[in-house]
Amino acid sequence: MARQDVLSAVKAKPEVSVLVIGGGVNGIGTFRDLAHQGVDVLLVEKGDFSSGASAGSSHMLHGGIRYLENGEFRLVSEALTERNLMLRNAPHYAKPLPTAIPIFSWFSGFLNAPLKFLRLIEKPSERGAAVIKIGLIFYDWFARKHRVMPTHKMMGKQEALAAYPGIHPDIKCVARYYDAWMPYPERICLELMQDGEGANPSAHALNYVSAVGAEDGAVTLRDELTGETFNVKPKVVINAAGPWIDFAMQALGKPTGFIGGTKGSHLILDHPELFRACNGGEFFFENHDGRIVLILPYLDNKVMVGTTDIRINDPEEAVCTDDETDYMLGLVSRVFPGLKVGREHIVFTFSGVRPLPASGKGYTGNVSRDHSIAVSEAGEGGLPFPVLSLVGGKWTSFRAFSEQAADAALQRLGRGRKASTEHMALGGGRDYPSEVAGWVKTLADETSLPVSQVQTLFERYGTQARAIAGFMADGDDVPLVNNPAYTRRELMYLAGTEAVVRLDDLLLRRTLMAWFGGVTVALLEEVAGVVGGVLGWDAARQSAEVARARDLLAHKHGLGQLSQ
Ligand SMILES: Cc1cc2nc3c(=O)[nH]c(=O)nc-3n(C[C@H](O)[C@H](O)[C@H](O)COP(=O)(O)OP(=O)(O)OC[C@H]3O[C@@H](n4cnc5c(N)ncnc54)[C@H](O)[C@@H]3O)c2cc1C
The missing domain is CATH 1.10.8 (Helicase, Ruva Protein; domain 3)
Structure with missing residues (x-):
């Protein structure tokens, strides 16, 4: 149905079982799941689909080996299972990614990693080969469900220098393992949306429509193209506004403090030599300041470099600054000291805000990357419908998070689950040859x-x-x-x-x-x-x-x- 026809239909019949606010991957994933349960569901997105945090990611489908030292075993296990499912369900947009961790010491971090795990220190120290090896053994274990890629391997110095001739000569060894990546995350969101609409004639998604208020048991929406406002009457609201969740709650008249977002920026470099130096795989490593950063050979011989982690209050203000640019250009020399990388190689920059849960942690890398649903039941705060806010989460684990959100909505609608999305092929991944x-x-x-x-x-x-x-x-x-x-x-x-x-x-x-x-x-x-x-x-x-x-x-x- 064309956008204008959906708008007319919604205005003519404003009652809807579920209203999803936000068309990032979590909102759209929930929309698709509910559509497959036969629920009449309307999704509104204030900009274009996948234009928020979901467009700002490092493009990785991963369990997050780093989160093991934060003790986030549930998240790592779930994300690795979901990564493997994506490789099967969306083989056109989820690609295996050989990943190399260059290692500069044998035993560093051996004491600090457990201390960090026990929350006795905040900032990580350098992680040596022994700590990384232990982490990768856990990683392989958690990835065993639906396994589709090889387990990790440690490469000695000579082998690593042969595989990556430009790599820093001071390395002790390289840990090599497999993760996955998404060249086109925004298209995944589009296909999820189209799959949802295709599965259910009562499921509609509108871009450039914002949720701007609540009155008399209805949510007020605004068409961002015309400025026109109109109301819908949902039985359940899913607040999937990502880093804007608290702004959306404020608009609904129920202020919250769920989110403590951090900005991350990336550069796209036109640097064929760096592209070749990566030898077809990602470099995922610790920068001088202990932050984990990446160099990812992208499409069209380009290279993505990222990322930063800086607290920010208003997601609208996220943009890559000069300081961030310097930081990201500088990190390349940690691995490839012989390559000259400068501003002249930058062809594109992008920034996104992680919708992390509000936290008092000083070191932003320690804030949990796990997801949760913050529930405001019907009647609370004067709203006659429940509001389920989707806080946090990874791109990788969107399907599982969406399933949990859909289940929470179904429960409040008194309805049951009819279909699982676990093995559902996506868009151009269907009938994959x-x-x-x-x-x-x-x-x-x-x-x-x-x-x-x-x-x-x-x-x-x-x-x-x-x-x-x-x-x-x-x-x-x-x-x-x-x-x-x-x-x-x-x-x-x-x-x-x-x-x-x-x-x-x-x-x-x-x-x-x-x-x-x-x-x-x-x-x-x-x-x-x-x-x-x-x-x-x-x-x-x-x-x-x-x-x-x-x-x-x-x-x-x-x-x-x-x-x-
Ligand atoms: C720098 C960075 C790197 C990351 N790297 C990775 C990675 O490599 N792998 C990984 O798995 N995850 C990664 N993530 C995390 C992942 O991208 C996010 O957790 C995920 O995309 C969040 O999706 P979302 O749908 O919750 O939020 P969003 O994508 O932000 O979607 C929320 C949407 O709501 C809309 N909205 C807001 N207010 C309203 C309103 N009032 N009415 C209508 N619409 C509204 C916004 O426009 C937005 O599009 C990264 C995130 C960042 C920022």
Whole structure:
């Protein structure tokens, strides 16, 4: 159903069993789960889907080996099980990731790690080979359920120097293990949303609609495109506003202090030498200050570097600062001292705020990364419906958290669970071929598109490439003048079928076009023309969208050359 039709339907019939506030991965995961239980559910997202914390992550599907020293065994175990499930359910967007930990001492941290575990010290000291080895034995143990990847291995110095010739010569050894990563987290959210809507005609998700108030047993929503407000009457509200949870509670008239968010920023570097130095795997290591940081070879030969962990009150203010940039550029030399990495290599920056539980801990790395549901029952604080706030959590464990949230809502609706999402394939992960080359060749033959183009579509969209390639082959198509890696009809398909409302939805979240450099005003104008042709934008709207995208990319993503 088109956005305008959903808006009209909601206004005509404002009663809904569940209202989900927030279209990050936890809200959308809960939406999908409830949709599969046959519940009529409405999700509202104040911006685009997956534009909050879910767009700011380090892109890792992991158990978080670091959390073992905080004693968070439940979280690590759950996250590793979920990581393994994602590799099966979403093989197009969850990829195995060889991970290397360079180690600079044998026994450091041997005393401190248990002290930290016992909460007798806060800040970690350097972790040596022995401590890391013990951690990885636990990690392998927790990952045994649905195991799909090899267990860890310690590489001696000579072996490590051979595998990673640029690595710091002072290393003692390298621990190598497998985790997983997501090249397209924003597209995972989109597909979860589409799966939910596809499963249930009474499940609707609206982007650019905010929850702004509560009155007379109803929640007031605002269409962020028109400013118009209207009410819905839910039986249960799920507050999945991530780092904005307390702001959403404030808007509902029930102030809370659940969240103590911390900002984390990342850089995307165009640095082919660094990309090659990683040898196809991530480096996950301890920086000089004891913080765990990462260097991740990304798509298109780019490299992601991150991250920071800085307390912040207002998530809207999250942006990568000069100090953070210096910190992240500097961390590369800890592992690859021979490589020169500078501001000239940065093609994109992004920041997100972790929706961590409020905590008095001085060292932010010690704040629990686990999730919980804060419940305000019907009648509390003057609200006639229960509000379930989804506090904390990892991207990795969203499915389990969503299942718990859906169960809590079902219980309050007096309904039971009909379906499990545990083994539910996602979007373009459905009917995933065991032999990709053959699948691609067959589709290329069917559509007469070049094999290389179909291969690219498969990497971007999994088996959804079938529908996209069919659409592309169904009319005259040409590559974009200003970015030939995409064609006009590919963008037309996305604009017409993927809830695109703003130009930046397409540049930042339906595609990664803006992430890898080469964004010019001419490209923005060209893409606005293609999208506008599908969405009926007149010249003024196209100009407004280009201006908005320039502003956003310049001020939130480090593309200062686009500032107006
Ligand atoms: C720097 C960083 C690195 C991370 N790295 C990893 C990692 O590598 N692996 C991992 O597993 N996890 C990682 N995480 C954690 C993970 O990204 C988050 O825990 C997760 O994305 C939170 O999702 P969410 O849906 O709860 O919140 P969000 O994604 O923030 O979603 C909440 C949404 O609610 C919307 N909203 C707010 N108020 C309203 C309102 N009034 N009305 C309507 N909508 C509203 C917001 O616009 C937002 O889109 C990282 C997080 C950060 C910030």
